[in-house]
Amino acid sequence: MKVTIVGAGNVGATCADVISYRGIASEVVLLDIKEGFAEGKAMDISQCATTTGFNTRVVGSTNDYTKTAGSDVVVITSGIPRKPGMTREELIGINAGIVKGVAENVLKHSPDAIIVVVSNPMDTMTYLTLKATGLPKNRIIGMGGALDSSRFKYYLSKALNKPSNDVDGMVIGGHGDTTMIPLTRLASYCGTPVSTYLSQEEMDKVAADTMVGGATLTGLLGTSAWYAPGASVAYLVDSILNDQRKMIPCSVLLEGEYGQNDICLGVPCIIGKNGIESIVDVKLNDAEKALFAKSADAVRAMNGDLKSVLV
Numbered sequence: 001m002k003v004t005i006v007g008a009g010n011v012g013a014t015c016a017d018v019i020s021y022r023g024i025a026s027e028v029v030l031l032d033i034k035e036g037f038a039e040g041k042a043m044d045i046s047q048c049a050t051t052t053g054f055n056t057r058v059v060g061s062t063n064d065y066t067k068t069a070g071s072d073v074v075v076i077t078s079g080i081p082r083k084p085g086m087t088r089e090e091l092i093g094i095n096a097g098i099v100k101g102v103a104e105n106v107l108k109h110s111p112d113a114i115i116v117v118v119s120n121p122m123d124t125m126t127y128l129t130l131k132a133t134g135l136p137k138n139r140i141i142g143m144g145g146a147l148d149s150s151r152f153k154y155y156l157s158k159a160l161n162k163p164s165n166d167v168d169g170m171v172i173g174g175h176g177d178t179t180m181i182p183l184t185r186l187a188s189y190c191g192t193p194v195s196t197y198l199s200q201e202e203m204d205k206v207a208a209d210t211m212v213g214g215a216t217l218t219g220l221l222g223t224s225a226w227y228a229p230g231a232s233v234a235y236l237v238d239s240i241l242n243d244q245r246k247m248i249p250c251s252v253l254l255e256g257e258y259g260q261n262d263i264c265l266g267v268p269c270i271i272g273k274n275g276i277e278s279i280v281d282v283k284l285n286d287a288e289k290a291l292f293a294k295s296a297d298a299v300r301a302m303n304g305d306l307k308s309v310l311v
């Protein structure tokens, strides 16, 4: 089983590291446009093999897509961060050009691959990849909900003062500070509702902390985070390659589900060997439905900035 990761930066390299360390794939190709960068990262990760005990072959490539041939899954993390003075539209234009070009290149060599989109703004980049490639919706998956949900569970565990792995919860909607929807009403601790233990005020704080979880880390690190994002991508890739059929919130094309059409947005999906195996219809209450519609409006407005790239 072969995975290509385009963009050997912080998130891409961490993802390659986790996939190798956990033996999720037999081969990982890291590709980057920066001369020698992916080769260096691949060599560094490979040199962990004997001390951490893995057998995954990790290969680096400077923009040579022939090395990616026959990949089962391709992860796209390539892109640039927003620079001072750059408008959102300019950022979208640049990253859209990168993501579109990368998707076209990888498909030349891996026509059957499932594509996982990570580059931001992720929901818009997922929509772009879908439109630009014309692939069926099950093969284009946006990763954001897995990360946001892990942050939600982290903040829940802190508020409950209980281990993260005893806590369950899910974040749906857009992958952005103001568009994501932590489903506090459905969150649980060992099968019991968290509302048993936390006040409404405490639950609201957990939701608010989750929504700015990425920004909090950017403030601390000076750049966006990579350990949890990389691990979240690896978790998703594992469910695809090993047909685990895990339920993971992912950005996927909606065709009537959750009352939306022609938009990629985070909803719970069953993830297996065909990518998106199905979308799970979780019954939202009226307040959650209103938040989902508002989130869709914001992402749809951003998708409007793709017009020049999609012509």
Ligand SMILES: NC(=O)c1ccc[n+]([C@@H]2O[C@H](COP(=O)([O-])OP(=O)(O)OC[C@H]3O[C@@H](n4cnc5c(N)ncnc54)[C@H](O)[C@@H]3O)[C@@H](O)[C@H]2O)c1
Binding pocket: 006, 007, 008, 009, 010, 011, 012, 031, 032, 033, 034, 037, 077, 078, 079, 080, 081, 098, 102, 117, 118, 119, 120, 122, 143, 144, 147, 175, 224, 225, 226, 229
């Ligand atoms: N969806 C999520 O949950 C999530 C989480 C974290 C980060 N992100 C996003 O993921 C992306 C990567 O983040 P990062 O921290 O790894 O950034 P980074 O700057 O460390 O890495 C990006 C890499 O992409 C490479 N690149 C740029 N253009 C390329 C091209 N045309 N072909 C190949 N490689 C190219 C760069 O050389 C760089 O090494 C960003 O857009 C970031 O906002 C998304």
